Amino acid sequence: MNFAVLVNEGPYQHEAADSAYLFCRAAIEAGHRISRVFFYHDGVNNANRLSEPPQDDRNIVARWSKLAEAHGVDLVVCVAAGLRRGIKDELLPPGFRISGLGQLIEAGIEADRLVTFGD
Amino acid sequence: MLHIINKSPFDRPTLDTVLRVAQGGAALLIEDAVVAATRGCIAANKVVELAKKMPVYVLGPDLEARGLADRVIEGVQVVGYDGFVNLVAEHRNCQSWL
Amino acid sequence: MAKKFMFVNRKAPYGSIYALEALEVVLITAAFEQEVSLAFLDDGVYQLKKGMMPKGIEMKNFGPSYRALPDYDIDKFYVERESMEARGLTPEDLLVEVEVLSAQELGQLMEAQDVILSF
Numbered sequence: 001m002n003f004a005v006l007v008n009e010g011p012y013q014h015e016a017a018d019s020a021y022l023f024c025r026a027a028i029e030a031g032h033r034i035s036r037v038f039f040y041h042d043g044v045n046n047a048n049r050l051s052e053p054p055q056d057d058r059n060i061v062a063r064w065s066k067l068a069e070a071h072g073v074d075l076v077v078c079v080a081a082g083l084r085r086g087i088k089d090e091l092l093p094p095g096f097r098i099s100g101l102g103q104l105i106e107a108g109i110e111a112d113r114l115v116t117f118g119d
Numbered sequence: 120m121l122h123i124i125n126k127s128p129f130d131r132p133t134l135d136t137v138l139r140v141a142q143g144g145a146a147l148l149i150e151d152a153v154v155a156a157t158r159g160c161i162a163a164n165k166v167v168e169l170a171k172k173m174p175v176y177v178l179g180p181d182l183e184a185r186g187l188a189d190r191v192i193e194g195v196q197v198v199g200y201d202g203f204v205n206l207v208a209e210h211r212n213c214q215s216w217l
Numbered sequence: 218m219a220k221k222f223m224f225v226n227r228k229a230p231y232g233s234i235y236a237l238e239a240l241e242v243v244l245i246t247a248a249f250e251q252e253v254s255l256a257f258l259d260d261g262v263y264q265l266k267k268g269m270m271p272k273g274i275e276m277k278n279f280g281p282s283y284r285a286l287p288d289y290d291i292d293k294f295y296v297e298r299e300s301m302e303a304r305g306l307t308p309e310d311l312l313v314e315v316e317v318l319s320a321q322e323l324g325q326l327m328e329a330q331d332v333i334l335s336f
Contacts, residue, residue, distance in 0.1 A: 001208050006334070008235075015181075016150075016283065022271050026200035026203065026204045027207075029201070030204050030205070043195060080241060100245070101241060102249070105222075105245060105249050105251070106249075108331075109220055109326065110201045112208075113208070113212070114332050115123075115207055116217065116334065117215065118215065118335075120333075132259065136259055139299065140258065140297065142327070142328055143268060143325035212331060213333070214225065214327060214333040214335060215335050216227070216335065217227065217228075217335045
């Protein structure tokens with residue numbers, strides 16, 4: 001099955017980014033495809049390559065990049081929400097790209113399921 | 120429909136809203152919502168009510184994280200992330216009650 | 218074939234950005250020729266209150282954007298009766314023409330959707 005995921009909260013502050021990632025990983029392990037993860041609202045802060053958590057903590061940003069690299073997951077950051085919060089091309093970690101809200105709707109149209117994580 | 124609930128019943132009225140509005144399918148408690156499905160929690164009766172309308176699942180890793188894994192009330196089923204994925208796949212649509 | 222998209226709004230306006238950014242998604246969805254509806258329950262019904270004047274808090278008034286949605290063929294606004302009444306509001310207090318539904322009716326409508334986006 002083809003899943004799309006929407007992440008509405010930033011990393012660390014709220015569990016949403018963790019839940020979303022663990023869901024994606026479990027879906028891929030079960031043989032499903034995650035076609036796209038769309039980052040909206042404060043979720044755009046998942047795409048900040050300057051994020052540097054303590055060594056004994058999980059690295060949420062790097063985890064997304066690895067997921068994209070290993071499984072071809074399309075990580076899309078909303079341009080309007082990103083601009084509001086200062087998330088621009090030069091801040092993007094590997095595997096992320098910036099695009100419009102149309103990519104969220106398109107994901108909803110094309111995927112079998114759209115699962116939202118937020119506050 | 121799979122109804123995904125992530126709020127503690129002490130924080131927001133999400134569980135009440137789902138009880139009122141949701142018409143079927145299944146419910147999954149994740150994140151802070153898992154506290155509602157534990158023995159002695161005064162909101163557990165709401166989970167019992169919900170379980171009369173639809174099967175109720177609770178995410179094990181979120182229970183364990185909070186030290187609540189041994190307190191799950193009867194009538195709800197603990198699942199892992201694999202179970203979460205299966206529940207999404209099994210229902211034709213899902214809604215996160217944010 | 219067009220999918221049924223429902224936007225579920227359960228948060229009050231201005232106290233957080235969810236209402237405003239949800240509206241931005243709704244406007245984009247209009248371009249995709251899908252079947253779009255909006256549901257307002259819990260504090261979400263406050264998003265439709267007439268007479269918003271956020272000038273004093275220096276925020277953008279998005280009331281007019283709701284009024285513009287019918288111009289984009291988005292005119293299905295559902296309000297859950299209990300949420301509305303619990304807040305002392307009536308349909309006359311709301312800035313667009315709404316259909317007031319019981320919790321059960323709204324729940325059934327949700328069941329019939331393909332994609333539910335909640336903000």
